[in-house]
Amino acid sequence: MMAATMSANVFFWIIPGQRKVIAQMRAGVAVDPAHGRRAKRRSVHNTYFTLPVLAAMLSNHYAFLHGATGNWIVLVVMMAAGALIRTSFVARHRALVLGRRVPWEYAAAGCVLLVGLGVWLKPAPAGAITGAPAPVPATFAQVQGIVKERCSLCHNAQVANMGVRLDAPDQxxxxxxxxxxxxxxxxxxxxxxxxxxxxxxRDVLRRWYEAGAHPD
Ligand code: HEC
Structure with a gap:
């Protein structure tokens, strides 16, 4: 949605506005400043959307982000952090031109938010996944059957996603x-x-693992 909004800002406001301004200049009439102002506003929206959109797109690869409980809060915090960091970079340009100090405190606040998010999402230590060890361990034969049926399609000698092969017992x-x-x-x-x-x-995999992941 955010990426679509950014594209719409460009295609429906910024580019058409530019066309109108150029047409007015060619016709030798006074240029309506409304187009420039509107384009500037949309461009500011896009500036602050850039980092959150990148984070949202890449989060696909990081299940701890999109799979988190309260994943919408994760996105909102990342958006706030992205906007804060961007604020410093936008201000940096102006500060350098005017010979003033760059206000890095916004970027610092954004980084603190990101670190806080990392601490909040920190995975539970191994062994604490479910609490007490399962009373009935599963067998390796059961695990092999599940992996063959559910995983090996995308993790074998020909297709080894992320270099992970699961088509042999030792793998x-x-x-x-x-x-x-x-x-x-x-x-x-x-x-x-x-x-x-x-x-x-999934529970069979968990019980086998918690019992020590033995090959029997
Ligand atoms: C439909 C295809 C598909 C199936 C089925 C599949 N995977 Fe994957 N797997 C992938 C892809 C694609 C990646 C790379 C993910 C990425 O880039 O974020 C991956 C990555 C992985 C990784 C490495 C992740 C990392 O970040 O290190 C592991 C481990 C894994 N899969 C285990 C499994 C297990 C266990 C199963 C079965 C329960 C399974 N996969 C089933 C496609 C699949």
Whole structure:
């Protein structure tokens, strides 16, 4: 939505405004300052949207952002941080021209917000995922069956997304912590749940892992 708003600002206000101004100049009539003012306002909106839009687009790769409880608060805090940091950069240009001090305090406040967000989203320490260890551990055979059905499609010798292969027992064992992180804690995998893993199957992965991720 934010990226669409930015594009709309350019296509429906900034460029048409410029065309009108150029037409007025060509015709030798007085230029209506409203177009310039309007374009400036939209351009200011876009300036402050830039960093939040980038963060929102890339957050796709970071499940701790979009999968967080209260993910909308995460986005709002990132937008505020992005706007604050941008404020310093916008002011920097003017300050340099006028030979004044650059107001870095806005950027500092934005960075503090980002660090605060990081602390808030910090994952639970390993072992504290669910509290007490599961009473019934799952078997490696069960895990292999689930991985074959739900993961190997996108993680094999031909297609190894992010270099992760899960098409052989030793590969599964080697990636056990990342697998649990992605498929149980973040629920980011299977991607878009394309292979329709069930909650019961995620739980099998968790129980196997918590019992020590043994190959038996
Ligand atoms: C539809 C395709 C698809 C399926 C099915 C799938 N993955 Fe992935 N996997 C991906 C893609 C794409 C990435 C790279 C993600 C990125 O760039 O953010 C990835 C990345 C990963 C990573 C590395 C993540 C990191 O940040 O280090 C792990 C671990 C992983 N997948 C585990 C699994 C497990 C476990 C399953 C099954 C429960 C699974 N994947 C099923 C497509 C898939």
């Amino acid at each position: 599964i064992l080697a990636h056990a912590p990342q697998m649990v992180q992605q498929a149980v804690v973040l629920k980011a995998m299977p991607l878009n749940n394309a292979t329709q893993i069930t909650d019961a199957e």
